[in-house]
Amino acid sequence: MAKRLSVIDVDRCVGCQACMFACTRRTGSGGLEESCIHVQSAGGIRKGFTVIVCRACTDPPCARVCPTDALTPREGGGVRFKANLCIGCYNCVEACPFGAAFWDATNHKPQICVYCGYCADYCPYGVIALEEVVG
């Protein structure tokens, strides 16, 4: 079965962004450019936070609008991304209603979640977890 990252309880999010840093650190770097998870305030910190993750759609709109098949549906939900096929058209970024296709401005390519769950290991508050995709 395919796994995906789920937001279990956004009200427990403190906005520390440890998940975002984990995602880029997975590649071996510091900083945030390659992160495929995003935490921002829900309109000012007093209102709490919004956590944006790829929900692994079974019919993913980002793959539907990809002109080069760099993004293809993954069996069981979600997508696979082949960077060498990507022309950087930005269609996927605009197609995802959640904003979960992130943009790497340095490489002019999207950053797409690989459903590894590394970020969840660094969430001390149980906000996110790797789960089976339920269709």
Place this chain on the structure above:
Amino acid sequence: MLTNDPLKRVLYIDLARRSFEVKERPELFEENLGGSGVGIRLLEEECPAGADPLGPENPIIFTVGPLVGLYPLASKTVAMFKSPHTGNLGESHAGGRSAVSIRLAGYGAVVIRGASAMPVYLVIDENGAQFRDASALWGTRSSYTTGSVLRRRESGSGTRSIMRIGRAGEKLVSYACVITETYRHFGRLGLGAVFGSKRLKALVVQGKRNLPVADRRAFRAAYDAIFKAAVDSPLMKKYHELGTPINVIPLDTIGALPTRNLQSGRFEGAEAISGESLAAHYLGRRVACAHCPVACIHLAALRLPYPNDPYFYKTLMLGYDHEPIFATGSMLGLGDVPGMLQVLDEIEVQGLDAISAGVTLAWATEAFERGLITEAETDGLPLAFGDAAVYIEAVKRIVSQPTDFYKALARGVEHAASVYGGLDFALAFGGNEMPGYHTGPACHVGWSVGARHSHLDNAGYSLDQNAAKKGQVLTPEFVGTTLLEEERWRQVLTSLVVCLFARGIYDRETTLNALAAAGFEWNVADLERLGTETLRRKIAFKQREGFDFGALRVPQRIIETPSPAGPFDEAFVRAAIASFSEQV
């Protein structure tokens, strides 16, 4: 430092010419790390002797450090400037997203020179600085509004910092603060007034770039050790659960909670304003600075009815910590929590430093009770301990300054008491208002000698409490020497810009491992040398601008009001100050 590490880049912004340039200064960061170490060097370069703190010649310097964006708890930005409050070193630290945003925009430091002819705000990103018209924002009643407007108007939500001033900064109140991410502050020593003097309403800093490391495996190992310590170890538990107000009841129990302008060390309302009580009745949310899993920021949800409109309510979300609770609670005799929080809210709306505002109002209240000032000076306001409505109005008047008396209050307690009398109970040290501890002589010596006159310089209160616990008698030499050692090491922590709450985690070995994996080759001797040298330079800057250890005023109130350490006299305090100054 790795050759592709952007830390070496310094962004210079000229507000008068509306221009900017970036200079690469790797040696500055290789020799001084960042934060306080780099900050004082830039201040020496940028600030001419005798500069008017509110003149265009006073620079604003922001510095971050090598661990920011790489490791948890490396979350602070150091601001350096000449203080309009004390007339010497201005150094103030804040978290929020400020440090991560500056570092990931690709800078180690930002230097702001000159003054703008019209109100502006700046947008800083990896391409430099853009100037935006802030004339419509100038004069906005509430600092919250400025934050909300800039949030909607600018991009980068989640990877940006919005530093802004309120009316207090525009009106040049000498202890106006700069607010970042609504709940963190460059609080002390008047950075907000320096912003105001430059007609700089806000700074929006956006950045999310990657940072290189020297050794990926070592980086992850060093990261995991720090992260685990932050999340699991008892070192951070108190900040994580109740937050800094965990101190309120223990301090009150030993008689060290400054109450009603330190006429007492015990407050009958301590239970109500304690961390335990606030958590039980008001805690609405806990939040964190960027890259800090501890989440020490506690927000109180205060639901208030509109008195004349049935079924209309509003809910304030207010950050609370030990210091604001002391300053607007016990110090003002306010055990009424909704009242205390509303005073604090007005302080936030106006953009004042909560400690200085509370301590100044506490002095004013006692001066009013003693008849040094009357309703003629207060413009009809009957100042009284425990009266929240009166204090809310007084906070507004400190900013609007309708009379000479409020103009004096807008310069702090040292100045106000020098005009109206009552210096013996004017609780400022080195010109800066006291923090929330009366544990014994060492705390007062600590903020007298500390370069920032802050409780974060050296933790003298902990010397007092440890001595009391062990039944030891403090000597002036021990106090002077120990405070100096502590303040020197803290220069290292604030040059790395790790949060001082994490000082137990970032020990020497952990720090060196973290630095090495990131490409910074240091050893313990060099770190210690940097600490000693940075403090020496900071004190030298202060002395150049007129600071004199021998001229420090010791308010008699700290001698008269019993402390848990037992009686001490002014001679003890002066001897400890002398011990510190001779060794520095």
